[in-house]
Amino acid sequence: MPPALAAALAPGRRLALPALPLRGAGLALLLAVAFVAIPLTANDYWYNAILIPFLIMALAGLGLNLTMGYAGQASLGTGAFMAVGAYATYNLLLRLPELPLPVSLAGGGLIAGAVGLVVGLPSLRIKGFYLVAPTLAAQFLIEWVFNQVGWFSNDASSSAISAPRLVVLGHDLSSPAGRYALTLTSVTVVTVLAWRLVHSQTGRNWRAVRDGETAAAVIGVPVARTKLSAFFVGAAVSGVAGALWAFAYLGTVDARSFDLDRSFQAMFIIIIGGLSSLSGSFIGAAFIVLTPILLAHLSNAFLGGSLDGGQISNLQRILFGALIIGFLIKEPNGLVALLGRLRRPVR
Structure with a gap:
């Protein structure tokens, strides 16, 4: 018997299952459900109200998590970066119609990343919570620019402009199932790239700067370049999310859809879900x-629908605020850590 197997089966030793193969099998099953099972069973309501906004907001949260969770750089500009990605993709498709839609999405993300790089320049001088100020200023400034400068909206009479038709390789993706396929494919590709980046030297540099900027500089980590790369990558991911939010979910490009509430929503996602995950x-x-859908159904079931949309929205804010305070005090690593502790006895 091989020595390693004999040691594993020795009396008093617990048999440990290989974590990586099990995790890989779980991810493969999840992708099979997302790409195969859901399109066979979901209806338009599931696509429009649940699946598409969930995937896009997960991508926006992922972008903020790379900047704030992994690199430790506070930011309240996610909504602004999403707006840049949406308007940049719109203008690329409008002014360079020969570009394929995936290339325009990637281009919009890169332009948003360049804007994030500029917004991240104060991080070279400002640390910690004070870094929120310049990103918050960028949020208001970028939203104002898109509302005031008509070139970005092709001089449309309204600030809300219709998104171009979604076509990839001659296939029309304007149906709910098509928009879901576009969103799911984009989110999967970006998530895989983010996973590879997090586990590369760049990701290790991010975590080193987050855990101790002075110590990171001592061991040779290029602190300035690491900070700016975190802003660039996080803003680029958020830019792709903004383009998908405008094209695949709303069907319009409007700066008001990417206001400060959207930035707070992305921050709520990573605080509740888990930083650095x-x-x-x-x-x-x-x-x-x-949560809003659940609150609406509970209101209809137990209160006879007596609560209107505004009251449900206020209850949602109260619930989110209480949960954020609770997570920051009791479980700073979010739901992912809580689920991990519950999963250990099963494993």
Whole structure:
């Protein structure tokens, strides 16, 4: 018997199952459900009200998590970066119609990343909570620019402009199932790239700067470049999410859809789901998207629908505020850590 197997089966030793193969099998099953099972069973309501907004907000939370969770750089500009991605993709498709839709989405993300790079420049001088100020200023400034400068909206009479038709390789994706396929494919590709980046030297540099900027500089980590790369990548991911929010979910490009509330929503996602966790972004987004729907159904079931939309929205804010305070005090690592503790006895 091999020595390693004999040691594992020795009396008093617990048999440990290989975690990576099990995790890989779980991810493969999840992708099979998302790409195969859901399109066979879901209806338009599930696509429009649950699945598409969940995937897009998970991607927006992922972008903020790379900047704030992994690199430790506070930001309240997610909504602004989403707006840049949406308007940049719109203008690329409008002014360069020969570009395929995936290339325009990637281009919009890169332009949003360049804007995030500029917004992240104060991080070279400002640390900690004070870094929220310049990102908050960028949030208001970028939203104002898109509302005031008509070139970005092709001089449309209204600030809300219709998104171009979604076509990939001659296939029309304007149906709910098509928009879901586009969103799911985009989110999957970006998440895989983010996973590879987090587990690369760049990701290790992010965590080193987050845990101790001075110590990171001592061991040779390029602190300035690491901070700016975190802002660039996080803003680029948020830019792709903004383009999908405008094209695949709303069907319009409007700066008011990417206001400060959207930035707070992305922050709620990573706080509730879990900082420094890619899966936490998806768990937090599921919670954020499903909670209003759950509250509406509970209101109809137990209160006879006596609560209107405004009251349900206020209850949602109260619930989110209480949960954020509770998580910050009792479980700073969010739902992903809580679920991990519950999963250990099963494993």
